[in-house]
Amino acid sequence: MRKNAAHLVIILLTIFLFSGCLGGREINDLEIVIGMGVDKGQDTQDIIITAQVVKEAEVGRTSDESGGGKAYWNVTGNGKSVFDAIRKVTHKTGNRLFVSHSQVVIFGNDLASEGLQEYIDFFLRAHEMRPTALILIAEDQAADIMDAKPETEKFPAINIVKLVKSYRFTSHFYKVNMKDFVSSLMCETTAPTAPIVKVMEEEGQKNIHIYDMAVFKNDKMVGKLVHEETRGLLWVLGKVESGILLVPYPEDQGLLSLEILKAESKVTPKIENGKIVMHIKIKQESSLAEQSSALNLTTMSVFEKIEKAQSEVIRKEIMTAFEKSKELNADIFGFGRMLHKKYKNEWEKLKDRWDEVYPTIELDIEIEAKIQKTDLLVKPAAPGQKEE
Amino acid sequence: MNVEKGKICSMQLFFLFAGFVQGSVLLVDFAIGISESQTWMVILIGLGLAIPFVLSYVALAKRFPGMNVVQINDAVYGRFLGKTLSLYYIFFFLMTLSFNIRDVGELYITFLMPDTSFIFLLVAFSATCAYAVSKGLEVLARISHLIALIGIFVPICTTILLIDQMDFSNFLPLFELPFARMLHGIHIMMAIPFCETLVFLMIMASLDKAEKAKKSILSGLLVGTVSLFIVAVRNTAVLGNTQTIWTSPSFQSTRLIDIGTVLTRMDFLIGIAQTFLIFFKCCLFLYASVTAIAQIFNLKTYIPLVLPVAGIEVILAATVFQSKVDHAEISQNAGIIYSAPLMFLIPPLTLLIAKLRNLPNKGGKNDS
Numbered sequence: 001m002r003k004n005a006a007h008l009v010i011i012l013l014t015i016f017l018f019s020g021c022l023g024g025r026e027i028n029d030l031e032i033v034i035g036m037g038v039d040k041g042q043d044t045q046d047i048i049i050t051a052q053v054v055k056e057a058e059v060g061r062t063s064d065e066s067g068g069g070k071a072y073w074n075v076t077g078n079g080k081s082v083f084d085a086i087r088k089v090t091h092k093t094g095n096r097l098f099v100s101h102s103q104v105v106i107f108g109n110d111l112a113s114e115g116l117q118e119y120i121d122f123f124l125r126a127h128e129m130r131p132t133a134l135i136l137i138a139e140d141q142a143a144d145i146m147d148a149k150p151e152t153e154k155f156p157a158i159n160i161v162k163l164v165k166s167y168r169f170t171s172h173f174y175k176v177n178m179k180d181f182v183s184s185l186m187c188e189t190t191a192p193t194a195p196i197v198k199v200m201e202e203e204g205q206k207n208i209h210i211y212d213m214a215v216f217k218n219d220k221m222v223g224k225l226v227h228e229e230t231r232g233l234l235w236v237l238g239k240v241e242s243g244i245l246l247v248p249y250p251e252d253q254g255l256l257s258l259e260i261l262k263a264e265s266k267v268t269p270k271i272e273n274g275k276i277v278m279h280i281k282i283k284q285e286s287s288l289a290e291q292s293s294a295l296n297l298t299t300m301s302v303f304e305k306i307e308k309a310q311s312e313v314i315r316k317e318i319m320t321a322f323e324k325s326k327e328l329n330a331d332i333f334g335f336g337r338m339l340h341k342k343y344k345n346e347w348e349k350l351k352d353r354w355d356e357v358y359p360t361i362e363l364d365i366e367i368e369a370k371i372q373k374t375d376l377l378v379k380p381a382a383p384g385q386k387e388e
Numbered sequence: 389m390n391v392e393k394g395k396i397c398s399m400q401l402f403f404l405f406a407g408f409v410q411g412s413v414l415l416v417d418f419a420i421g422i423s424e425s426q427t428w429m430v431i432l433i434g435l436g437l438a439i440p441f442v443l444s445y446v447a448l449a450k451r452f453p454g455m456n457v458v459q460i461n462d463a464v465y466g467r468f469l470g471k472t473l474s475l476y477y478i479f480f481f482l483m484t485l486s487f488n489i490r491d492v493g494e495l496y497i498t499f500l501m502p503d504t505s506f507i508f509l510l511v512a513f514s515a516t517c518a519y520a521v522s523k524g525l526e527v528l529a530r531i532s533h534l535i536a537l538i539g540i541f542v543p544i545c546t547t548i549l550l551i552d553q554m555d556f557s558n559f560l561p562l563f564e565l566p567f568a569r570m571l572h573g574i575h576i577m578m579a580i581p582f583c584e585t586l587v588f589l590m591i592m593a594s595l596d597k598a599e600k601a602k603k604s605i606l607s608g609l610l611v612g613t614v615s616l617f618i619v620a621v622r623n624t625a626v627l628g629n630t631q632t633i634w635t636s637p638s639f640q641s642t643r644l645i646d647i648g649t650v651l652t653r654m655d656f657l658i659g660i661a662q663t664f665l666i667f668f669k670c671c672l673f674l675y676a677s678v679t680a681i682a683q684i685f686n687l688k689t690y691i692p693l694v695l696p697v698a699g700i701e702v703i704l705a706a707t708v709f710q711s712k713v714d715h716a717e718i719s720q721n722a723g724i725i726y727s728a729p730l731m732f733l734i735p736p737l738t739l740l741i742a743k744l745r746n747l748p749n750k751g752g753k754n755d756s
Contacts, residue, residue, distance in 0.1 A: 124633075127502060130653075132646050179644060183630050341560035 028056070030098040034072070035157025037142030038082060038119055039108035046078040047119070049085040050143040051097050052157045059154065071154040074146050082122040100128040103161045105135055105178070106142040106197065112214060112221035117185065120219075123178060131179040134164055137214040137221065139198035148199050148206040156208070163210045164195060168241035171234050171260070172227040173213050185219055189336025189354050191325070192216040193233075196224065215330050223328040225321065232321025235314060236280055236333050238265035245286060247309045254293025258286040258310060261372060269339045271346055275362065278335055282314065282367045288374040294382035303371055311367040318365055326359045335361060390456060391682045391690050392525055395596045400529035402604035402611075403536045404672070405585065409612020410539035411669025412581035413662060414491050416619045417636050422720065423573030424632055425558055426565050427620040434577030435613045441583050442609060444736045446602050449592035451742055457589035458683040464742050471684060473734065477586075478680045480730050482697075484584060485673040486704040487719060489514055492666050493705065494712055499639055500659050510702045517667065518698035521675045522691055525594055528671055535668045540611065542661035543618040546654060549645045554625035572720075579724045581616060582609065583731035587676040638662075674698060 037050035051074070058071040077089035089097055105123055107116060123129050138145045150159035164175050173195040184192035196212045212224040213233075225233060234240045240263040247256045262285040270277050288306075291297060297306065325332045336354055340347045350357055396404070416427065423430040452460045457477055461470035493509045501509065520528060565573075585605075592601055623637040626644060634640040638658050645654045678697050682690035709715040742748075 127499060131640060131643055132652070179627070179630060179640075182633075183628050186629050186633070341557055344561040344564060 025098070029095055031075075031093045031095045032056075033097045033099045033102045034155055035104040035106070035146065035160065036099070036102055037106045037108070037138070037146045038111060039138075039142050040110040040114070041078060044078070046080065047082055047085045048076055048078045048143065049082065049089060050074050050076050050146045051086070051089055051099075052146050052155065053093065053097070054155070070149065072156070074143070076143065082119055083126075086122070098128065099126065100130070102129065102133055102157075104157050104164075105133055106138050106145055106160070107135070108138050108142040109140055109221070112137045112216075115219040116216070117219035120178075120182070120185075124182060129178075132177050134161060134175060134177055135181050135194050136160065136164070136176075136197045136210070137194050139196055144199050145197050145208060148208050150208065151205075160197060160208060160210075163197075163208060167195075169243070170227075171231045171240045171243040173210055173230055174234060174239060184334070185216075187334070187337055188351060189331045189340075189358075190334040191328075191330035191332045192219075193225070193332055215325075215328055215332055217328065217330045222330060223324070225324060225332070228317050229321040229324050232317035232319070233325075233332055235263065235282055235318050236265055236267060236321070238263065240284075244289070245310060245313050247306060247313050249291075249293050249295075249297070250305055250309055251295075254291060254295070256288065256292075256297075256306060257290035258306075258371065259289040261285045261287055267333075267335075267338060269335065269342050271339075271343055276335075276339065276357065276360070277362045277364050278333075278338075279364045280318070280366065282365070282369075284310075284314065284367065284369045285372045286310065286369070288371055291380055294380055296379045298374055298378050307369045307371060310369040310371070314367050314369065315365050318363070322363060329355055329358060331358055390454065390459070390593055391679050391687065392456075392594050394524050394526040394594055396525060396529040396591070396594050397596055398600040398604040400532060401588075401592070401595060401601060402608045403532035404529055404591065405588065405605055405608025406611040406615075407532045407536040407539060407665065407668045408585060408587070408672055409581050409609060410536065410615045411488075411665045411672075412584070413539070413616060413619055413638070413665055414495070414636075415576070415580045416616050416623070417638050418716070418720075419573055419576055420620075420623060420631050420637050421716075422569055422576065423565060425624045425628075426562075426570065427573070427624060428559070428617055429562075430570065430573040430577045431581075431613060431617050431620055434574050434582060435609070437574065438578045438582030439606075439609070441578075441732055441735065442585055442605060443602070444739055445586060445589055446592070446605050448735055448739050448742075449589060449595070449601060450598050451739065452748055453595075453598040454593055455748075456593035456679065456683060458680050459593075460589070460738065460742075463747055464738050464745070474680060474684050476730060476734075477589075478677060478684070480727050481587065481673055481677040481680060482701065482704070483723075484727070485670060485677060486701050486708055487715075487723065488666055488670050488673065489517075489701055489705040490709065490715060492663065492670070494715070495636075495659075495662060495666075498635055499655070507702070507706050510705055513667070513670070514698045514702045514705075517670045517674050518694045520667075520671045521678065521698075522694045525591065525675065528668075528675065532668065535664050536611065538661055539665050540615045542657050543615055543622065546642045546645065546657060547618055547622045549647060549651065549654060550622060550626050550641060553644055554622075555628060556625055558624055558628040575728075576720070576724055579727060579731055581612065584727075585609075586731055586735070587672050589735070590676040590679050591672070674701070 032054045033051045034054055035052040039048045041048050053073045053075055055071055055073055075089055075092050077085045079085035079088050086097055111119055146156055148156055150156055153159040153162065167173050167175055176194045181192050181194060184190040193213045193215055195210050196214050197208060197210050200207050200209050212226055213230045214221050215223045215225055231240060231243060240260060243260045245258040245260060247258055249256055264283045266281045268279040270279060339350065419430065420427050448460060458474040461473045465473060489510055492513050493506050496509045497506055595601055619638060623631055623641050626641040627637055631637045639655050642655045642658050646652050678690040678693040681693055709718065
């Protein structure tokens with residue numbers, strides 16, 4: 001009996017002593033941040049954070065009811081460091097920012113050219129941040145990107161994530177998250193890359209475009225890769241998912257659109273007589289998705305010619321990417337890392353003068369391109385089709 | 389007379405051992421700072437080198453069936469020296485326990501409950517350990533099944549979910565680490581997951597059939613190592629060259645899980661598994677500490693000691709280090725030195741002396 005009474009006292013005490021949630025944060029007190037922009041102030045040299053906060057009350061509403069009210073609030077804060085700026089945002093929000101759902105971090109162009117290393121620390125260290133958050137570089141100010149209201153999405157930040165993920169349709173840029181970026185940044189030789197995002201004015205409407213990839217040397221942005229160059233990079237890395245290859249048909253004026261179905265790559269570094277040669281083997285499969293010529297192309301002999309022309313297009317893309325990287329002297333492919341893994345001893349001598357060695361690297365590209373199917377047509381719909 | 393009345397069978401010993409070895413899972417994260425992408429190698433070499441020492445603990449327990457290490461020390465070294473050595477054992481148990489309790493506290497304030505006060509976490513955790521230990525060894529042995537299975541299930545599960553993000557070229561080049569760093573890593577790996585199984589010198593006394601201990605211990609060791617190995621391989625393959633910068637590579641790699649934007653934030657699995665495993669390890673250490681103290685003072689039972697010792701441990705854990713950095717430096721450098729003689733020297737020496745003196749006396753003069 002006495003024991004039961006003691007238990008009862010303990011239970012009652014537990015109810016009253018442990019019922020509070022220390023540090024508990026209820027949903028209506030959270031300022032849920034879905035994306036952040038980091039800029040450098042023009043005059044003050046302060047860090048300016050633009051946090052895109054979800055307005056929970058507006059989310060369920062369609063835009064007609066609330067008179068086109070935005071479902072998000074871009075709140076800014078400036079300070080001497082990133083975290084300082086983020087905490088100063090509380091002057092305006094009244095609550096700490098909840099950055100756990102932040103899916104994208106955009107750095108302004110000024111910061112990127114100055115060096116990202118000192119600004120990225122917070123985003124890796126803060127326990128709420130995820131290493132899967134995407135990293136992008138704004139062509140100008142990150143704050144402008146956060147402000148361009150998309151047509152089909154409610155939130156600019158979510159829209160940007162959607163755009164970045166669309167890389168798999170064209171392979172014109174690539175998704176880079178915090179962990180990927182840091183992995184390249186920490187490597188002595190590999191040049192980090194990140195997609196560039198830009199606001200374009202089209203008929204009075206601000207639209208967001210993702211178009212190029214920024215190339216970094218150490219942590220400073222030194223140049224850009226355009227579409228073909230990026231795809232050249234991705235061919236080597238084996239990260240091409242899909243995209244349209246425009247192949248000129250050799251015996252005609254027509255242009256073929258080949259849709260990439262599958263791409264694999266294997267890179268084997270070799271040091272032959274003191275010369276570094278990267279053997280790149282690419283296996284690619286595509287489908288004949290469109291042709292502008294009226295000729296019947298579906299014969300074995302013609303297919304072989306197309307496959308050859310297709311290989312040439314791929315080779316050209318790789319070479320333009322490589323030429324660009326030589327011009328910037330930035331090892332975007334990670335050739336240095338590959339050499340390090342295979343030639344441990346030689347690497348000791350190479351790594352200190354990698355900047356001089358890199359432009360002397362030779363590529364040996366072997367491409368096996370195949371056309372797997374011709375989709376719904378076997379012959380083009382053209383008048384006077386003659387048999388070959 | 390032994391302070392523990394309960395008996396465990398060899399199957400339970402296997403699970404206890406597997407759970408205990410996996411309890412050092414935090415160490416894998418910690419060792420990555422030293423042995424980088426060669427952590428997997430360090431684990432295997434550490435296991436290979438630790439097996440003879442672990443076998444010496446088993447041989448000792450087999451030679452003195454039903455006797456725990458305090459009794460063995462008394463029998464082999466005599467009253468005075470034996471008690472001194474036993475105090476060294478107890479010191480080791482208590483220190484290691486406080487380090488482990490602190491580990492849990494740091495894990496929680498870094499990843500899971502950043503606003504909760506440190507000391508509260510330590511008290512809550514130690515109180516749970518004390519409760520489990522006061523229920524006796526048989527209860528611990530029964531929960532060991534669950535703990536060991538959770539310990540092996542979570543690494544396998546997270547590894548499968550991360551398989552698309554793994555890059556096995558991250559392990560290359562194979563032998564890049566300087567020899568001294570490798571040695572440091574091997575020493576830590578031998579000492580902490582494997583040779584801390586010294587506590588089983590207090591537990592094997594309760595085995596119903598001491599002759600079967602060797603098989604259970606070796607298979608337990610193997611299962612525990614496989615689990616640690618999977619964790620090390622997963623972390624290196626996923627994180628690559630960034631693995632050295634994170635406070636907890638295990639958390640960081642599981643945070644990368646993203647299956648169709650739906651299956652994300654799986655780091656809670658790591659939180660659960662690590663809490664369970666360290667809880668289990670702390671329980672065994674607390675159990676070993678209190679039974680050893682009870683034995684040294686010839687008490688009838690160890691139960692009254694559980695709460696006071698747990699309380700002392702909390703205070704020790706909260707005050708012994710100034711910060712996480714202090715903790716890491718001490719345990720990387722000093723921590724493995726003071727325990728080295730105890731793990732690598734004394735048990736084999738005890739075994740040797742016992743053999744030379746032909747102990748325990750078969751004549752039955754020995755009444756302990």
